[in-house]
Amino acid sequence: MESRRNDFARTFAKNQxxxxxxxxxxxxxxxxxxxxxxxxxxxxxxxxxxxxPETNFKRWASVIARNRVLGFRTKxxxxxxxxxxxxxxxxxxxxxxxxxxxxxxxxxLHGCLxxxxxxxxxxxxxxxxxxxxxxxxVAEQLGRPVNTVYKALQRVRxxxxxxxxxxxxxxx
Amino acid sequence: MPQDQPLHDLVDALSDRSINDEQIxxxxxxxxxxxxxxxxxxxxxxxxxELGALHQPLASLSFDDGTALVDQARRPPAPKSAFSHTNxxxxxxxxxxALAASVAITAVCSSWITYEGVKGKGPLAxxxxxxxxxxxxxxxxxxxxxxxxxxxSGDSSELxxxxxxxxxxxxxxxxxxxxxxxxxxxxxxxxGPAAFRIADADTIQLYSGRIAAAIxxxxxxFSVRTPRLVIAExxxxxxxxxxxxxxxxxxxxxxxxxxxxxxxxxHVMGVVNLxxxxxxxxxxxxxxxxxxxxxxxxxxxxxxxxTGPGEGLLAFDNFxxxxxxxxxxxGGFGWVGPWADLEASPSEMSGAAPSxxxxxxxxxxxxxxxxxxxxxxxxxANRVRRVLSTSLGGVFDAxxxxxxxxxxxxIGRNSSTVYISFLQRVSKTDDVYYGFELHxxxxxxxxxxxxxxxxxxNGYGVSTSFKIGAEKHFESLGDxxxxxxxxxxxxxxGQDDHDTATVYRNPISLQDExxxxxxxxxxxxxAFDRVSLGNFEGSKLHEVDExxxxxxxxxVTARNVASWSxxxxxxxxxxxxxxxPLPLLSLR
Numbered sequence: 018m019e020s021r022r023n024d025f026a027r028t029f030a031k032n033q034x035x036x037x038x039x040x041x042x043x044x045x046x047x048x049x050x051x052x053x054x055x056x057x058x059x060x061x062x063x064x065x066x067x068x069x070p071e072t073n074f075k076r077w078a079s080v081i082a083r084n085r086v087l088g089f090r091t092k093x094x095x096x097x098x099x100x101x102x103x104x105x106x107x108x109x110x111x112x113x114x115x116x117x118x119x120x121x122x123x124x125x126l127h128g129c130l131x132x133x134x135x136x137x138x139x140x141x142x143x144x145x146x147x148x149x150x151x152x153x154x155v156a157e158q159l160g161r162p163v164n165t166v167y168k169a170l171q172r173v174r175x176x177x178x179x180x181x182x183x184x185x186x187x188x189x
Numbered sequence: 190m191p192q193d194q195p196l197h198d199l200v201d202a203l204s205d206r207s208i209n210d211e212q213i214x215x216x217x218x219x220x221x222x223x224x225x226x227x228x229x230x231x232x233x234x235x236x237x238x239e240l241g242a243l244h245q246p247l248a249s250l251s252f253d254d255g256t257a258l259v260d261q262a263r264r265p266p267a268p269k270s271a272f273s274h275t276n277x278x279x280x281x282x283x284x285x286x287a288l289a290a291s292v293a294i295t296a297v298c299s300s301w302i303t304y305e306g307v308k309g310k311g312p313l314a315x316x317x318x319x320x321x322x323x324x325x326x327x328x329x330x331x332x333x334x335x336x337x338x339x340x341x342s343g344d345s346s347e348l349x350x351x352x353x354x355x356x357x358x359x360x361x362x363x364x365x366x367x368x369x370x371x372x373x374x375x376x377x378x379x380x381g382p383a384a385f386r387i388a389d390a391d392t393i394q395l396y397s398g399r400i401a402a403a404i405x406x407x408x409x410x411f412s413v414r415t416p417r418l419v420i421a422e423x424x425x426x427x428x429x430x431x432x433x434x435x436x437x438x439x440x441x442x443x444x445x446x447x448x449x450x451x452x453x454x455x456h457v458m459g460v461v462n463l464x465x466x467x468x469x470x471x472x473x474x475x476x477x478x479x480x481x482x483x484x485x486x487x488x489x490x491x492x493x494x495x496t497g498p499g500e501g502l503l504a505f506d507n508f509x510x511x512x513x514x515x516x517x518x519x520g521g522f523g524w525v526g527p528w529a530d531l532e533a534s535p536s537e538m539s540g541a542a543p544s545x546x547x548x549x550x551x552x553x554x555x556x557x558x559x560x561x562x563x564x565x566x567x568x569x570a571n572r573v574r575r576v577l578s579t580s581l582g583g584v585f586d587a588x589x590x591x592x593x594x595x596x597x598x599x600i601g602r603n604s605s606t607v608y609i610s611f612l613q614r615v616s617k618t619d620d621v622y623y624g625f626e627l628h629x630x631x632x633x634x635x636x637x638x639x640x641x642x643x644x645x646x647n648g649y650g651v652s653t654s655f656k657i658g659a660e661k662h663f664e665s666l667g668d669x670x671x672x673x674x675x676x677x678x679x680x681x682x683g684q685d686d687h688d689t690a691t692v693y694r695n696p697i698s699l700q701d702e703x704x705x706x707x708x709x710x711x712x713x714x715x716a717f718d719r720v721s722l723g724n725f726e727g728s729k730l731h732e733v734d735e736x737x738x739x740x741x742x743x744x745v746t747a748r749n750v751a752s753w754s755x756x757x758x759x760x761x762x763x764x765x766x767x768x769x770p771l772p773l774l775s776l777r
Contacts, residue, residue, distance in 0.1 A: 034239075034242070037238055037242055038234065038235050038238035038239065040238075041204075041234055041237060041238035041241065042230070042231060042234040042235075042238070045203040045204060045208075046203065046204050046205075046206050047204070047237070047238065047241030047242075048206070050238070050241070098208050098209070098210065098212075098213040099213070100203075100213075100216070100217060100220065101217040101220075101221065103217075103221045104216075104217050104220035104221050107220065107221065107227060108220065108227060108230065108231065111227055111228070111231060112231055115228070115231060119231060119232070119235040122232055122235045122236060123235055123236075123239045126236055126239050126240070127239075130243075141240065141244070142244050145240045145241055145243070145244035146244040149206065150204070150205045150206055150207075152205075171201065174197075174201065175192075175197070177236065178192065178197070178233065178236060179192070181232075181236060182192075
């Protein structure tokens with residue numbers, strides 16, 4: 018029993034990064050993903066004995082995660098601006114199929130972050146450190162206009178995405 | 190491949206939670222119809238997710254390769270990159286710790302939601318299935334140790350004395366009391382009406398009703414949870430009230446307890462620390478705790494207590510008296526009269542002496558349930574005694590234990606065996622004399638056995654004034670301490686008054702004497718007819734509680750009930766509450 022639990026812990030550890038990204042993809046932001054991630058983890062650990070180690074963890078976990086996402090959306094206000102059910106179904110399937118390719122992008126990102134200037138790294142840290150992405154707060158902390166902060170972040174994002182694309186393409 | 194800037198803008202707006210109606214419509218249209226757009230969206234969101242994971246200070250969701258993290262202890266440290274100041278591995282471990290707590294709390298909270306959704310719709314057990322339970326392989330997590338006037342709802346009706354309780358069961362106790370023991374050593378008494386679920390061997394979820402819990406120091410990880418409170422304390426005895434309408438309370442009987450208030454998502458909303466005989470009520474209206482005095486008499490804390498002799502237990506006193514002098518108190522059973530002051534501090538010589546007194550609360554050790562109050566000798570030159578019922582036809586005579594010696598009717602017939610148990614504590618070590626004493630008549634010279642310190646100038650140990658020939662009159666009991674010590678004394682009365690006293694100090698088992706190692710053995714003439722408690726000189730307090738005398742080891746260790754050790758399952762028995770892997774520890 019203990020061995021099985023340990024095996025599951027290792028499998029979970031290998032896949033949790035993907036699982037979190039899966040939720041961010043379907044929910045569209047990290048704040049909602051944080052909340053649902055906790056719920057999904059509860060269910061996964063509660064049901065770990067039902068997981069067959071010979072099967073695909075991502076596919077098994079994705080079913081649970083998708084159901085939790087749908088449950089979360091029913092609790093949201095109707096007027097919330099969110100992805101459509103159809104879009105979610107399509108993305109949910111492809112996020113499992115393309116998991117390995119997406120993992121390359123995650124690894125590449127770390128190298129790209131190292132190349133940022135100190136100022137840009139601080140900007141990224143402050144903006145992404147706020148799950149609600151309040152640029153007003155960040156602007157106050159940095160003593161700069163909100164619009165300036167936002168534009169700076171867009172610039173850094175573009176830079177990082179281009180860097181990731183280059184690194185991934187270079188490996189092909 | 191050139192960047193799809195419009196898609197980038199849409200993803201930025203979505204992830205920044207600033208997307209407008211027009212943008213979300215456009216994004217959905219493209220995702221639903223364009224595979225390249227979906228691919229691009231997945232690529233962008235993978236970066237967004239990682240950036241979020243790297244920088245969330247609370248969630249600490251930084252993800253390295255899972256294998257590397259799990260196996261990091263086996264790898265040499267990697268050189269730090271310019272961005273690795275976030276210490277991802279450390280934050281991962283922090284996250285896992287937080288997650289583990291979150292898993293437990295959230296699992297409980299989800300059960301509350303389920304329960305709240307079905308209450309009032311009929312028998313819960315038939316309506317509610319535990320999504321977390323594995324019905325194919327139910328696991329026994331607790332056992333019904335005792336019941337009193339129990340009536341269960343639905344399928345739980347067969348939960349009688351000795352029944353096993355499987356994990357995940359939702360139980361409704363309509364009326365009466367049920368005492369459960371857990372493999373880890375925890376003991377609880379539930380009072381109907383109560384609805385609860387024993388999620389696993391370490392968790393009891395109380396939806397409504399009252400529970401009294403005794404959690405040994407050695408029990409790790411056991412918790413009592415209500416929809417609004419979490420109490421996960423070992424080395425304590427406490428009661429919990431879960432009100433369906435939001436008035437949850439914690440009452441501490443023994444030890445120190447930290448109670449946490451949680452919201453519906455399991456987030457901790459507040460913490461209160463309580464000492465013995467303190468209580469708190471959590472108010473959902475303002476999410477604050479209100480402190481109050483513990484209602485230690487309002488909870489039924491054990492169903493074991495007998496009101497008279499039986500099952501090998503012949504005499505008992507747990508000092509369930511009002512606070513004040515112990516003299517003239519006449520409770521328990523197996524005695525022929527009340528406690529009497531033999532000696533008392535000079536200033537208290539007139540009447541009953543409060544320096545031989547009863548104070549509120551019990552002392553306890555291991556998983557013994559502390560009931561009633563306790564005896565305390567707060568002064569010097571104090572001794573109280575109480576005579577046992579050795580008269581013709583009395584409880585000890587009926588048990589065949591009494592013989593006439595020197596004109597006295599004493600417990601000590603040849604070839605018989607008697608067990609005595611008690612809890613003892615002193616506030617200061619090596620501070621002259623104190624002792625739990627057995628006497629034949631009053632007076633120091635009639636002290637047949639003494640467990641304490643300083644008798645006849647000896648240190649901490651067991652001593653007698655009735656040694657035989659060249660035999661020793663004192664044996665050490667090890668290092669004296671200020672903890673609660675639980676003693677079991679076995680006296681084998683031999684031929685020609687050659688008796689043997691075997692002393693177990695904090696025995697490793699309360700169930701099986703053969704697994705216990707004697708702390709000391711003494712030869713002498715130990716027939717007795719009364720119990721005395723003495724405290725002379727020095728400045729210490731001498732406390733005694735839970736005095737039991739009987740003919741069976743389990744009778745005096747309060748273990749003549751169904752418990753884990755009764756199981757034929759060796760694994761459970763080995764893990765049962767009656768096998769303490771460590772010496773007993775004091776609760777405070």
